[in-house]
Amino acid sequence: MQHYLFIDRQLLLTADNRVPEADGSPDGALIFSLDDGIRCAAAISKGSEGLHPVDLRASYDLLPLTDYLRAGKAAELLYWQEHHRYCGKCGTELEPKTELCRWCPTCQTELWPQLSPAVIVLIHRGDEILLVRSRTFRGSYYGLVAGFVEFGESLEECVRREIREETQLEVDDIRYFGSQPWPYPQGLMVGFTARYKSGQLRLQADELATGGWFNVHHLPTIPKPLSMARKLIDNYVRTITNKTSPL
Numbered sequence: 001m002q003h004y005l006f007i008d009r010q011l012l013l014t015a016d017n018r019v020p021e022a023d024g025s026p027d028g029a030l031i032f033s034l035d036d037g038i039r040c041a042a043a044i045s046k047g048s049e050g051l052h053p054v055d056l057r058a059s060y061d062l063l064p065l066t067d068y069l070r071a072g073k074a075a076e077l078l079y080w081q082e083h084h085r086y087c088g089k090c091g092t093e094l095e096p097k098t099e100l101c102r103w104c105p106t107c108q109t110e111l112w113p114q115l116s117p118a119v120i121v122l123i124h125r126g127d128e129i130l131l132v133r134s135r136t137f138r139g140s141y142y143g144l145v146a147g148f149v150e151f152g153e154s155l156e157e158c159v160r161r162e163i164r165e166e167t168q169l170e171v172d173d174i175r176y177f178g179s180q181p182w183p184y185p186q187g188l189m190v191g192f193t194a195r196y197k198s199g200q201l202r203l204q205a206d207e208l209a210t211g212g213w214f215n216v217h218h219l220p221t222i223p224k225p226l227s228m229a230r231k232l233i234d235n236y237v238r239t240i241t242n243k244t245s246p247l
Contacts, residue, residue, distance in 0.1 A: 001040060001041055002019045004071050004074035005026070005043055011059050012045055013054050015050070015052070019063070025041035026045070028043060028044070032099060034073065042073075056183065056184075057226065075185065076113065076181075079185040081102075087109055088109075092104050113186070115186055117148070118189055119158045120229055121144060121163065121192045122233065122236055123145065123169065123194050123195075131213075131222070132145060133211060146162065147161075155192070156174050159192050166204045166208060167204070169198070169201060171194035171197050174194045175194070176190075177191040178231065193236065201213070216240045216241075219233070
Protein backbone atom coordinates (compact mmCIF):
# COMPACT_ATOMS: atom_id res chain seq x y z
CA MET A 1 0.00 0.00 0.00
CA GLN A 2 1.30 3.44 -0.90
CA HIS A 3 1.50 5.87 2.00
CA TYR A 4 0.88 9.55 1.41
CA LEU A 5 2.33 11.03 4.57
CA PHE A 6 2.38 14.69 5.52
CA ILE A 7 4.20 16.68 8.12
CA ASP A 8 3.62 20.42 8.55
CA ARG A 9 1.42 20.19 5.41
CA GLN A 10 4.33 18.94 3.30
CA LEU A 11 4.43 15.59 1.52
CA LEU A 12 7.08 13.10 2.68
CA LEU A 13 9.05 11.32 -0.04
CA THR A 14 11.90 8.81 -0.05
CA ALA A 15 15.47 9.86 -0.82
CA ASP A 16 14.89 9.08 -4.50
CA ASN A 17 11.63 11.09 -4.53
CA ARG A 18 9.15 8.28 -4.42
CA VAL A 19 6.03 7.73 -2.38
CA PRO A 20 6.84 5.30 0.47
CA GLU A 21 5.20 1.88 0.45
CA ALA A 22 4.48 -0.50 3.31
CA ASP A 23 2.15 -3.30 4.29
CA GLY A 24 -0.94 -2.15 6.16
CA SER A 25 -1.70 1.47 7.00
CA PRO A 26 -0.43 3.92 9.62
CA ASP A 27 -2.45 4.57 12.77
CA GLY A 28 -5.33 6.94 12.09
CA ALA A 29 -4.85 6.77 8.32
CA LEU A 30 -7.61 7.56 5.85
CA ILE A 31 -7.91 4.87 3.18
CA PHE A 32 -8.78 6.01 -0.33
CA SER A 33 -8.29 5.29 -4.01
CA LEU A 34 -8.63 7.00 -7.36
CA ASP A 35 -10.65 5.45 -10.17
CA ASP A 36 -7.91 2.84 -10.67
CA GLY A 37 -9.07 1.17 -7.45
CA ILE A 38 -5.58 0.96 -5.92
CA ARG A 39 -5.88 1.45 -2.16
CA CYS A 40 -3.75 4.14 -0.60
CA ALA A 41 -3.32 5.59 2.88
CA ALA A 42 -3.28 9.26 3.86
CA ALA A 43 -1.91 10.19 7.28
CA ILE A 44 -0.23 12.88 9.32
CA SER A 45 3.23 11.59 10.14
CA LYS A 46 4.75 11.85 13.61
CA GLY A 47 8.27 11.64 12.22
CA SER A 48 10.18 11.76 8.95
CA GLU A 49 13.05 9.31 9.47
CA GLY A 50 14.43 8.34 6.06
CA LEU A 51 12.02 10.69 4.31
CA HIS A 52 12.20 14.33 3.29
CA PRO A 53 9.38 16.91 3.06
CA VAL A 54 8.36 18.44 -0.26
CA ASP A 55 5.78 21.13 -0.95
CA LEU A 56 2.75 19.53 -2.59
CA ARG A 57 2.93 21.81 -5.65
CA ALA A 58 6.65 21.10 -6.03
CA SER A 59 5.93 17.36 -5.99
CA TYR A 60 4.31 17.77 -9.43
CA ASP A 61 7.82 18.06 -10.90
CA LEU A 62 9.07 14.98 -9.04
CA LEU A 63 6.27 12.41 -9.13
CA PRO A 64 4.41 10.54 -11.86
CA LEU A 65 1.07 12.26 -12.51
CA THR A 66 -0.94 9.51 -10.82
CA ASP A 67 1.12 9.82 -7.63
CA TYR A 68 0.72 13.60 -7.68
CA LEU A 69 -3.07 13.25 -8.04
CA ARG A 70 -3.18 10.72 -5.21
CA ALA A 71 -1.09 13.01 -3.03
CA GLY A 72 -3.52 15.84 -3.77
CA LYS A 73 -6.52 13.73 -2.76
CA ALA A 74 -4.71 12.61 0.39
CA ALA A 75 -3.99 16.23 1.32
CA GLU A 76 -7.63 17.20 0.76
CA LEU A 77 -8.96 14.36 2.88
CA LEU A 78 -6.60 15.17 5.74
CA TYR A 79 -7.49 18.85 5.57
CA TRP A 80 -11.20 18.02 5.56
CA GLN A 81 -10.86 15.71 8.55
CA GLU A 82 -8.84 18.29 10.48
CA HIS A 83 -11.41 21.04 9.87
CA HIS A 84 -14.56 18.95 10.41
CA ARG A 85 -14.11 17.37 13.82
CA TYR A 86 -17.43 18.45 15.32
CA CYS A 87 -21.04 18.45 14.20
CA GLY A 88 -22.17 21.86 12.97
CA LYS A 89 -25.73 21.26 14.26
CA CYS A 90 -25.19 20.05 17.82
CA GLY A 91 -21.44 20.23 18.47
CA THR A 92 -20.89 16.49 19.07
CA GLU A 93 -17.55 15.07 17.98
CA LEU A 94 -17.94 13.32 14.65
CA GLU A 95 -17.12 9.67 14.06
CA PRO A 96 -16.06 7.83 10.89
CA LYS A 97 -18.91 6.07 9.09
CA THR A 98 -17.29 5.09 5.78
CA GLU A 99 -13.94 5.81 4.19
CA LEU A 100 -15.13 9.29 3.26
CA CYS A 101 -18.19 9.95 5.41
CA ARG A 102 -18.22 11.21 9.00
CA TRP A 103 -21.39 11.27 11.08
CA CYS A 104 -22.77 12.62 14.31
CA PRO A 105 -23.85 9.91 16.79
CA THR A 106 -26.16 12.40 18.53
CA CYS A 107 -28.26 13.89 15.73
CA GLN A 108 -27.34 11.42 12.97
CA THR A 109 -26.05 14.15 10.63
CA GLU A 110 -23.75 12.85 7.88
CA LEU A 111 -20.89 14.93 6.48
CA TRP A 112 -19.08 14.29 3.23
CA PRO A 113 -16.06 16.14 1.80
CA GLN A 114 -17.10 19.19 -0.20
CA LEU A 115 -15.26 21.08 -2.89
CA SER A 116 -14.99 24.81 -3.54
CA PRO A 117 -15.47 25.23 -7.32
CA ALA A 118 -13.66 28.10 -8.99
CA VAL A 119 -13.53 29.31 -12.58
CA ILE A 120 -10.49 30.50 -14.48
CA VAL A 121 -10.83 32.13 -17.89
CA LEU A 122 -8.58 33.01 -20.78
CA ILE A 123 -9.91 36.16 -22.46
CA HIS A 124 -8.72 36.44 -26.05
CA ARG A 125 -8.74 39.25 -28.61
CA GLY A 126 -7.25 38.00 -31.84
CA ASP A 127 -3.54 37.40 -31.29
CA GLU A 128 -3.75 38.86 -27.78
CA ILE A 129 -4.73 37.40 -24.43
CA LEU A 130 -5.43 39.19 -21.17
CA LEU A 131 -2.94 38.35 -18.42
CA VAL A 132 -3.08 39.62 -14.86
CA ARG A 133 -0.97 39.37 -11.76
CA SER A 134 -2.90 38.83 -8.55
CA ARG A 135 -1.71 40.45 -5.36
CA THR A 136 -1.69 36.96 -3.83
CA PHE A 137 0.76 35.50 -6.38
CA ARG A 138 4.13 34.40 -5.02
CA GLY A 139 6.47 35.68 -7.68
CA SER A 140 6.31 37.90 -10.74
CA TYR A 141 4.46 35.61 -13.15
CA TYR A 142 1.19 36.56 -14.86
CA GLY A 143 -1.95 34.43 -14.80
CA LEU A 144 -5.61 34.59 -15.77
CA VAL A 145 -8.78 36.03 -14.29
CA ALA A 146 -10.20 33.56 -11.76
CA GLY A 147 -12.59 33.39 -8.83
CA PHE A 148 -14.84 31.22 -6.73
CA VAL A 149 -18.37 30.32 -7.76
CA GLU A 150 -21.03 31.89 -5.57
CA PHE A 151 -24.33 30.42 -4.44
CA GLY A 152 -27.08 30.72 -7.00
CA GLU A 153 -24.95 31.20 -10.12
CA SER A 154 -23.89 28.94 -12.96
CA LEU A 155 -20.28 28.51 -14.00
CA GLU A 156 -20.85 30.74 -17.03
CA GLU A 157 -22.46 33.43 -14.89
CA CYS A 158 -19.47 33.27 -12.57
CA VAL A 159 -17.15 33.77 -15.56
CA ARG A 160 -18.99 36.94 -16.60
CA ARG A 161 -19.18 38.28 -13.05
CA GLU A 162 -15.51 37.72 -12.27
CA ILE A 163 -14.46 39.35 -15.54
CA ARG A 164 -16.65 42.39 -14.88
CA GLU A 165 -15.48 42.72 -11.28
CA GLU A 166 -11.79 42.34 -12.01
CA THR A 167 -11.45 44.02 -15.42
CA GLN A 168 -14.68 45.92 -16.30
CA LEU A 169 -14.73 44.07 -19.63
CA GLU A 170 -17.62 42.34 -21.39
CA VAL A 171 -17.13 39.01 -23.17
CA ASP A 172 -19.03 36.58 -25.33
CA ASP A 173 -18.45 33.12 -26.83
CA ILE A 174 -17.76 31.58 -23.42
CA ARG A 175 -16.56 28.01 -23.93
CA TYR A 176 -15.78 25.25 -21.46
CA PHE A 177 -12.17 24.06 -21.72
CA GLY A 178 -11.60 21.54 -18.95
CA SER A 179 -11.29 21.04 -15.21
CA GLN A 180 -8.75 19.80 -12.70
CA PRO A 181 -8.62 19.04 -9.00
CA TRP A 182 -6.85 21.87 -7.19
CA PRO A 183 -5.98 20.59 -3.71
CA TYR A 184 -4.93 23.91 -2.15
CA PRO A 185 -6.80 22.90 -0.11
CA GLN A 186 -10.20 21.76 -1.51
CA GLY A 187 -10.66 23.27 -4.93
CA LEU A 188 -11.99 22.25 -8.30
CA MET A 189 -10.68 24.54 -11.03
CA VAL A 190 -12.92 24.83 -14.09
CA GLY A 191 -11.34 26.41 -17.15
CA PHE A 192 -13.03 28.51 -19.83
CA THR A 193 -12.14 30.65 -22.81
CA ALA A 194 -14.04 33.84 -23.63
CA ARG A 195 -13.82 36.34 -26.49
CA TYR A 196 -13.41 40.03 -25.73
CA LYS A 197 -16.57 41.92 -26.66
CA SER A 198 -16.31 45.47 -25.33
CA GLY A 199 -15.05 47.75 -22.60
CA GLN A 200 -11.86 49.46 -21.53
CA LEU A 201 -9.58 47.54 -19.21
CA ARG A 202 -9.77 48.79 -15.61
CA LEU A 203 -8.27 46.43 -13.06
CA GLN A 204 -9.75 45.82 -9.64
CA ALA A 205 -6.98 47.39 -7.56
CA ASP A 206 -7.54 45.45 -4.36
CA GLU A 207 -7.36 42.10 -6.23
CA LEU A 208 -4.88 42.67 -9.06
CA ALA A 209 -1.44 44.24 -8.95
CA THR A 210 -1.08 44.66 -12.71
CA GLY A 211 -2.27 43.25 -16.02
CA GLY A 212 -2.77 43.90 -19.69
CA TRP A 213 -3.11 42.53 -23.20
CA PHE A 214 -0.16 40.46 -24.46
CA ASN A 215 0.59 39.14 -27.92
CA VAL A 216 0.78 35.34 -27.79
CA HIS A 217 4.23 35.47 -29.41
CA HIS A 218 5.63 37.81 -26.73
CA LEU A 219 4.36 36.59 -23.38
CA PRO A 220 5.75 37.48 -19.96
CA THR A 221 6.53 34.83 -17.35
CA ILE A 222 3.47 32.58 -17.05
CA PRO A 223 2.47 29.78 -14.63
CA LYS A 224 4.10 26.35 -14.65
CA PRO A 225 2.53 23.46 -16.63
CA LEU A 226 0.86 22.16 -13.46
CA SER A 227 -1.89 24.77 -13.56
CA MET A 228 -5.09 25.12 -15.55
CA ALA A 229 -3.95 28.66 -16.39
CA ARG A 230 -0.92 27.30 -18.22
CA LYS A 231 -2.98 24.68 -20.04
CA LEU A 232 -5.36 27.39 -21.26
CA ILE A 233 -2.51 29.65 -22.36
CA ASP A 234 -0.61 26.88 -24.14
CA ASN A 235 -3.79 25.79 -25.92
CA TYR A 236 -4.52 29.28 -27.20
CA VAL A 237 -0.93 29.81 -28.34
CA ARG A 238 -1.25 26.61 -30.37
CA THR A 239 -4.60 27.84 -31.67
CA ILE A 240 -3.08 31.04 -33.03
CA THR A 241 0.01 29.29 -34.34
CA ASN A 242 -2.07 26.69 -36.18
CA LYS A 243 -4.92 29.10 -37.03
CA THR A 244 -7.57 26.73 -35.70
CA SER A 245 -10.67 27.08 -33.55
CA PRO A 246 -9.93 28.00 -29.88
CA LEU A 247 -11.12 24.55 -28.86
